[in-house]
Amino acid sequence: MVRRPRPGMTAIAVVGATLGLLLASCSVPGTPAVPAGHNSPAAQAVSVGPPHIHVTPSDQSKGVALDTPVVVTADSGRLTAVTVQEAGASAPTGEMSPDSRNWRLTGGLDSQASYTIQATATNGAGQNITSKAVFTTLQAQDRLLTTRSPGDGSTVGVGEPIDLRFNTSIPDDHKAALLQRIQVTSTPGVLGAWHWFSDSNVHFRTQSYWPAGTKVTITANLKGFNAGNGVWGLGDWASSFTVGAKHVSMIDDNTHQMLVYENDQLINTWPVSMGKAGYPTLDGTLTVLYKSYKVKMNSCSTFHTATACIPGAGNFYNEDVFYDTAISSNGFFIHAAPWSVGQQGHYDVSHGCVNLSTERATTFYNWSLIGDVVIIKNTGNLADLSNGEADWQIDFGQFSNTAGVGAVFTGPANNAALGGRVF
Numbered sequence: 001m002v003r004r005p006r007p008g009m010t011a012i013a014v015v016g017a018t019l020g021l022l023l024a025s026c027s028v029p030g031t032p033a034v035p036a037g038h039n040s041p042a043a044q045a046v047s048v049g050p051p052h053i054h055v056t057p058s059d060q061s062k063g064v065a066l067d068t069p070v071v072v073t074a075d076s077g078r079l080t081a082v083t084v085q086e087a088g089a090s091a092p093t094g095e096m097s098p099d100s101r102n103w104r105l106t107g108g109l110d111s112q113a114s115y116t117i118q119a120t121a122t123n124g125a126g127q128n129i130t131s132k133a134v135f136t137t138l139q140a141q142d143r144l145l146t147t148r149s150p151g152d153g154s155t156v157g158v159g160e161p162i163d164l165r166f167n168t169s170i171p172d173d174h175k176a177a178l179l180q181r182i183q184v185t186s187t188p189g190v191l192g193a194w195h196w197f198s199d200s201n202v203h204f205r206t207q208s209y210w211p212a213g214t215k216v217t218i219t220a221n222l223k224g225f226n227a228g229n230g231v232w233g234l235g236d237w238a239s240s241f242t243v244g245a246k247h248v249s250m251i252d253d254n255t256h257q258m259l260v261y262e263n264d265q266l267i268n269t270w271p272v273s274m275g276k277a278g279y280p281t282l283d284g285t286l287t288v289l290y291k292s293y294k295v296k297m298n299s300c301s302t303f304h305t306a307t308a309c310i311p312g313a314g315n316f317y318n319e320d321v322f323y324d325t326a327i328s329s330n331g332f333f334i335h336a337a338p339w340s341v342g343q344q345g346h347y348d349v350s351h352g353c354v355n356l357s358t359e360r361a362t363t364f365y366n367w368s369l370i371g372d373v374v375i376i377k378n379t380g381n382l383a384d385l386s387n388g389e390a391d392w393q394i395d396f397g398q399f400s401n402t403a404g405v406g407a408v409f410t411g412p413a414n415n416a417a418l419g420g421r422v423f
Contacts, residue, residue, distance in 0.1 A: 050129045051077030051121040059133040066137055066224045066232050070094075070105035070117070077123035079103055085116040108224015111234055112139040141230030144168065144222060150370070152239040158209035158246045159287040160371025161391045162218060169199035171228045176404040181225055181233075186216040189411015193400035197385060207396045207407075209373065212263060214243040216410070247372040249364075251354060253281065254378045256345050258354070260364070270360045271345025273337070274379065275352040281376060282352075284383035285392035286327045288372040291365055295324045295333065323358070323365040327374050328387045334374070336361035352381075 054073045057064050072082055078100035084092050092115075094105045103119070113136065120130045145167040150156045162184065170178055179194050184204055191207040210216070217240045222233030250259045253274050260268035275281040297319055324335040337344075337355035344355055354376075356364065373392075383389040400406050 050127045051075075051123045053079075053119050053121050053129060053131040055117055055119065055131060055133040057133075057135045059135070061135040063138045064109065064135050065226070066109040066111060066140065066234075067226050068109065070109070070115070072103040072117065072119045074101050074119075074121040077121045077127075079119060079121050080128070081118075081120040083118040086110065087114040087116075089113065107221070107236070108233065109137045110223075111137060111232065113137050140232040140234060142168070142232075144225065144227045144231050144233040146220065146222070146237065148218070148239060150239075150241040152241070154241045155244045155369060156241055157288060157369040157371030157373065158212060158243055158248075159285070159373040159392065160210070160241075160243070161287075162204035162216075164202050164204075166200045166227070168227055168229065168231045171199075172403075174226065174228055175202075175402045178222075178225060178227070179402060179405050181221045183219045183221075184216065184408060184410050185219070185412075186210075186214050186410040188214060189409055190214070191407055191409055193396065193407050194405060195391070195394065195399045195401050197390065203391055204408075205391045205396075205399060209246065210243040212243055212246045216241050216243065243371075244369045247367070247369060249372070249374045251281075251374065251376045252378055253283075253348070253376070256347070258356070260367075268360075268363070270356060273340045273344045273346075273350055273355040274348045275350050275381070276348045279351045280379045280381035281350070281354060282328055282332050282383045282387055282389065283376050283379040283381050284389065286332075286374045286376065286383060286389050287392070288368050288370055288374065289326045289329060290370060291326065291368060292324045293322060293365075295321050295335070297321045323361040325361075325365050325368050327354075327376075328383070328389055330387055332387070334361065334364060 052075045054075060056071045057068055072079060079096070079102075080100075082094060082096075082103045084094065084105070086092055089110060092105055092107065094103050096103050109115070114134065115136070116132070116134050118130060118132045120128060122128045147165040147167075149163045150160055164182070175196060179202070184192065188211055190210065192204050193207075194202055194204050196202045217238060219236075219238045221236050223236050225233035227233065246261075246263050248261045248264075250261070251257070251272060251274070256272055256274070258268075258270045258272045259266060260270065321333070322336045324333045326333050332352055332354075334354040334356060336358040337350065337353075338358050340349050340355045341357050343349045344357065349355070383393055
């Protein structure tokens with residue numbers, strides 16, 4: 001076994017939108033309505049005040065947080081145009097309400113940026129007013145970065161979780177807000193949940209395995225997200241992957257047999273040898289993490305014991321091993337072991353890995369997808385978080401561990417009956 005280790009100003013005109021900087025505006029008081037039937041000219045003329053525009057953040061605001069809502073509101077009349085400029089960057093976009101009373105900037109703000117907003121509103125009497133506001137944002141101390149798997153465009157096995165790792169610890173009171181910005185959608189839709197394995201690492205796992213052929217997209221709208229301690233999301237990202245054929249392998253240490261299934265059809269039954277006394281193979285529902293044609297397996301780096309580092313000692317080894325399919329993060333593989341072919345199918349002689357003949361290990365290596373399911377039983381060495389294999393060891397009912405975030409349905413249908421949220 002072995003351990004593995006954003007030159008100019010750009011403007012965008014939006015017709016009929018709502019903006020949010022608080023601007024001072026003048027208004028002409030209206031006159032009281034004249035009773036019906038009064039015939040004097042003065043009674044027929046009704047003075048209508050100009051519309052009012054409010055913008056948030058207010059004009060000349062400085063150090064504005066990157067998650068501040070930018071909103072323009074016409075509290076009388078309707079908005080006819082909103083123009084937004086960001087110095088040195090493309091024009092931001094916004095959304096107008098159906099009644100043209102409100103406009104809101106979509107997305108977050110950039111760090112240490114200057115924004116200029118102009119808005120025009122009109123009322124039923126044809127009176128117009130234009131307001132302008134300028135504000136600047138704070139400077140982020142650091143940028144929130146995400147390392148993610150599966151990789152964009154990859155094809156994975158039915159047991160593959162979505163694994164997101166951030167470059168900073170996310171405070172507990174920010175975790176739900178972060179997950180609300182990350183959407184998982186798929187065809188077909190499935191039920192899944194998020195689980196934080198550490199303050200910087202969160203996984204999404206399905207209730208059951210992904211259906212073969214599923215198309216999955218992860219969309220992270222992180223621009224303007226406050227990760228705490230001066231760290232902000234400064235951009236968005238998206239990634240997609242496809243689920244391949246259903247591959248499930250079942251290995252039983254009682255029978256020393258490995259049953260290999262594709263799309264629920266048994267395609268191979270192979271003899272194996274597993275971990276001998278004192279070196280039990282992992283036990284549980286595992287997944288293929290990666291594959292490597294050759295791995296240098298060294299007992300000293302694996303076990304860190306005195307005898308494991310002495311050449312000639314009983315448990316010493318230092319060998320190149322081939323066709324290695326990793327099923328843990330700490331050195332458990334399914335690999336070629338031509339030296340144990342005579343014991344395969346009969347008894348255990350390995351230091352924890354699953355031994356196959358070279359031909360069978362090659363077949364399995366070439367056939368396997370990252371995320372394929374490997375179920376091992378009757379070894380007594382239950383897999384857990386320390387092995388990097390906890391996703392499928394946790395009951396789905398307890399998998400979600402973020403307050404306010406429960407099960408998530410990844411399809412378009414209303415999932416109220418499922419007790420989750422539609423992403």
